[in-house]
Amino acid sequence: ELTEEEQGASARVLVMWCDRTNAMFADGVPRKEAGGDGYAVECARRNVLWLGHSQLTIRSDNEPALVQVVERAVAALKMSGVQHVVQEGSVPYDPRPTGQLRQRCGCSRGVSERTS
Numbered sequence: 001e002l003t004e005e006e007q008g009a010s011a012r013v014l015v016m017w018c019d020r021t022n023a024m025f026a027d028g029v030p031r032k033e034a035g036g037d038g039y040a041v042e043c044a045r046r047n048v049l050w051l052g053h054s055q056l057t058i059r060s061d062n063e064p065a066l067v068q069v070v071e072r073a074v075a076a077l078k079m080s081g082v083q084h085v086v087q088e089g090s091v092p093y094d095p096r097p098t099g100q101l102r103q104r105c106g107c108s109r110g111v112s113e114r115t116s
Helices: 004-009 038-049 064-079 096-105
Strands: 012-018 023-027 055-059 084-089 113-115
Touching: 004 113, 012 038, 023 038, 038 055, 055 064, 064 084
Parallel strands: 012 113, 055 084
Antiparallel strands: 012 023, 055 113
């Protein structure tokens, strides 16, 4: 467990993986939550638009800050013309939804997100 000082000094990375194309994105973000300048939301939106999918499901763990990013990213994607966007959270205490992503990117702990 990190101390508050260590958490404040640590890097935050929003990781996204598309299971259809195997494309992986890793964006350094100033904070995990969607507030402030909305940079994390814009990173997620930009990554999905780059993939060009017209239908997708965004899966994430249930950490409140990440859920907020996903909710706002889904709204931003719909405003950008992606009509079929579904958000799915994970089953509490079930590591499978983010386990594949963590295995692929070598993440052992932290924020992760997967698109399909």
